[in-house]
Amino acid sequence: xxxxxxxxxxxxxxxxxxxxxxxxxxxxxxxxxxxxxxxxxxxxxxxxxxxxxxxxxxxxxxxxxxxxxxxxxxxxxxxxxxxxxxxxxxxxxxxxxxxxxxxxxxxxxxxxxxxxxxxxxxxxxxxxxxxxxxxxxxxxxxxxxxxxxxxxxxxxxxxxxxxxxxxxxxxxxxxxxxxxxxxxxxxxxxxxxxxxxxxxxxxxxxxxxxxxxxxxxxxxxxxxxxxxxxxxxxxxxxxxxxxxxxxxxxxxxxxxxxxxxxxxxxxxxxxxxxxxxxxxxxxxxxxxxxxxxxxxxxxxxxxxxxxxxxxxxxxxxxxxxxxxxxxxxxxxxxxxxxxxxxxxxxxxxxxxxxxx
Amino acid sequence: xxxxxxxxxxxxxxxxxxxxxxxxxxxxxxxxxxxxxxxxxxxxxxxxxxxxxxxxxxxxxxxxxxxxxxxxxxxxxxxxxxxxxxxxxxxxxxxxxxxxxxxxxxxxxxxxxxxxxxxxxxxxxxxxxxxxxxxxxxxxxxxxxxxxxxxxxxxxxxxxxxxxxxxxxxxxxxxxxxxxxxxxxxxxxxxxxxxxxxxxxxxxxxxxxxx
Numbered sequence: 001x002x003x004x005x006x007x008x009x010x011x012x013x014x015x016x017x018x019x020x021x022x023x024x025x026x027x028x029x030x031x032x033x034x035x036x037x038x039x040x041x042x043x044x045x046x047x048x049x050x051x052x053x054x055x056x057x058x059x060x061x062x063x064x065x066x067x068x069x070x071x072x073x074x075x076x077x078x079x080x081x082x083x084x085x086x087x088x089x090x091x092x093x094x095x096x097x098x099x100x101x102x103x104x105x106x107x108x109x110x111x112x113x114x115x116x117x118x119x120x121x122x123x124x125x126x127x128x129x130x131x132x133x134x135x136x137x138x139x140x141x142x143x144x145x146x147x148x149x150x151x152x153x154x155x156x157x158x159x160x161x162x163x164x165x166x167x168x169x170x171x172x173x174x175x176x177x178x179x180x181x182x183x184x185x186x187x188x189x190x191x192x193x194x195x196x197x198x199x200x201x202x203x204x205x206x207x208x209x210x211x212x213x214x215x216x217x218x219x220x221x222x223x224x225x226x227x228x229x230x231x232x233x234x235x236x237x238x239x240x241x242x243x244x245x246x247x248x249x250x251x252x253x254x255x256x257x258x259x260x261x262x263x264x265x266x267x268x269x270x271x272x273x274x275x276x277x278x279x280x281x282x283x284x285x286x287x288x289x290x291x292x293x294x295x296x297x298x299x300x301x302x303x304x305x306x307x308x309x310x311x312x313x314x315x316x317x318x319x320x321x322x323x324x325x326x327x328x329x330x331x332x333x334x335x336x337x338x339x340x341x342x343x344x345x346x347x348x349x350x351x352x353x354x355x356x
Numbered sequence: 357x358x359x360x361x362x363x364x365x366x367x368x369x370x371x372x373x374x375x376x377x378x379x380x381x382x383x384x385x386x387x388x389x390x391x392x393x394x395x396x397x398x399x400x401x402x403x404x405x406x407x408x409x410x411x412x413x414x415x416x417x418x419x420x421x422x423x424x425x426x427x428x429x430x431x432x433x434x435x436x437x438x439x440x441x442x443x444x445x446x447x448x449x450x451x452x453x454x455x456x457x458x459x460x461x462x463x464x465x466x467x468x469x470x471x472x473x474x475x476x477x478x479x480x481x482x483x484x485x486x487x488x489x490x491x492x493x494x495x496x497x498x499x500x501x502x503x504x505x506x507x508x509x510x511x512x513x514x515x516x517x518x519x520x521x522x523x524x525x526x527x528x529x530x531x532x533x534x535x536x537x538x539x540x541x542x543x544x545x546x547x548x549x550x551x552x553x554x555x556x557x558x559x560x561x562x563x564x565x566x567x
Binding site for chain 2: 218335
């Protein structure tokens with residue numbers, strides 16, 4: 001069975017030879033593993049895992065593509081005005097989320113005068129020749145191919161910042177709706193360009209971290225009002241093109257699972273265990289309508305204790321596989337506290353417990 | 357006739373910035389002591405917010421607009437509090453640990469602590485253990501709060517707690533929190549308190565200073 005067949009059958013809740021697999025790693029993790037025996041890079045780890053997925057492109061429309069002005073720097077970080085017009089402090093030579101210092105788009109007026117027109121006028125920033133090449137190679141290898149990018153909630157945070165976006169959900173809801181709509185419009189337009197170039201992907205894998213360890217950032221009602229319509233629009237576009245819709249969000253998302261299903265999301269990833277998400281609870285209640293991709297707790301992995309990790313994999317795989325709609329992924333990204341030996345054990349355990 | 361303090365409490369809890377500022381000014385103009393306005397008007401409003409947040413009755417946007425309202429009122433009151441020689445009873449030093457640039461969780465908790473009447477010294481993000489130590493010696497806080505969002509920066513949290521514990525010049529309780537942090541980890545590294553969210557952070561901090 002090819003990866004493509006396997007993943008498609010997972011979406012249809014049909015029998016597979018084994019569960020589909022994919023994972024994410026911090027760059028520091030790969031660096032550690034290279035010292036401990038991994039021969040090449042992340043792609044080598046994914047090959048050994050037996051990943052079934054292949055990304056083709058990344059879509060995150062920016063108003064000023066290519067803009068990057070270094071305003072300040074020290075030994076570890078640099079402060080940059082980026083192509084979203086914001087000022088952020090970024091790590092030099094290591095991974096990690098930047099500190100957002102300021103945002104050029106700080107009011108509805110700035111949005112309508114400068115940022116909205118700039119976003120709509122910006123050219124497609126997807127590297128289409130690269131996506132076409134990846135698509136052809138992935139098809140030869142039998143991988144499940146997907147287009148990736150971010151959705152409106154994540155776009156809001158990058159463009160206007162957490163505090164402004166969250167306060168404006170109450171104080172300026174029309175502004176928020178407009179940003180989300182414009183962002184969604186552009187992403188789908190770019191994806192259309194890719195299809196026109198001859199790429200026939202299997203799905204979308206769209207990122208939008210709209211929850212944290214306690215709950216969703218905004219209430220389910222606010223999500224339903226302001227962001228959900230864009231998720232529904234993405235799902236409709238995907239389904240109209242015979243694609244599946246994988247939605248990525250960290251955090252405790254349990255309060256909106258039904259809304260995600262109603263929007264048309266086909267699969268949830270990575271289902272963050274440390275935020276209290278547990279497929280042993282949700283697979284029996286939602287697994288027939290929402291495929292589950294991930295949930296293997298990286299904190300358990302960091303114990304480097306086979307007994308602990310085996311229990312995590314065995315029990316969660318059993319819950320997920322009972323629905324035929326489950327794929328392996330860590331519940332976020334594998335951190336560098338996990339040794340290469342441990343990860344090789346994890347691959348063995350995924351082999352052992354992930355067979356149908 | 358001054359407006360009832362209950363009205364101010366309700367305005368803060370509803371995040372009504374203009375109403376909160378207006379009512380605060382009216383209470384000041386009526387001759388009410390600024391400390392009473394804070395303690396009996398504003399702080400109860402933020403306490404309502406903290407409780408509702410903890411119970412998922414409200415979410416981050418509602419908490420943020422309430423904190424903004426509180427901040428606006430405190431700006432009006434601050435000169436009067438200084439003039440009256442009123443200082444917050446407790447001081448908290450807060451920051452995101454070394455290697456981590458996330459700040460929303462730390463900022464939310466800082467806002468809630470300010471709302472509860474604590475003086476908050478915010479060290480920012482990517483704070484080295486030595487910087488925490490210096491700040492703890494300088495400000496003599498009752499609490500040092502450490503935030504981490506990445507699993508990769510949890511060791512820095514451990515290192516900071518160790519350094520603070522080793523110093524005989526620091527007598528503060530240590531609170532930790534953030535997405536990957538669990539009560540077990542907090543206990544393991546020797547922290548005194550763990551808060552799962554910004555709402556319970558106030559409760560935990562109040563418990564620690566009362567102990």
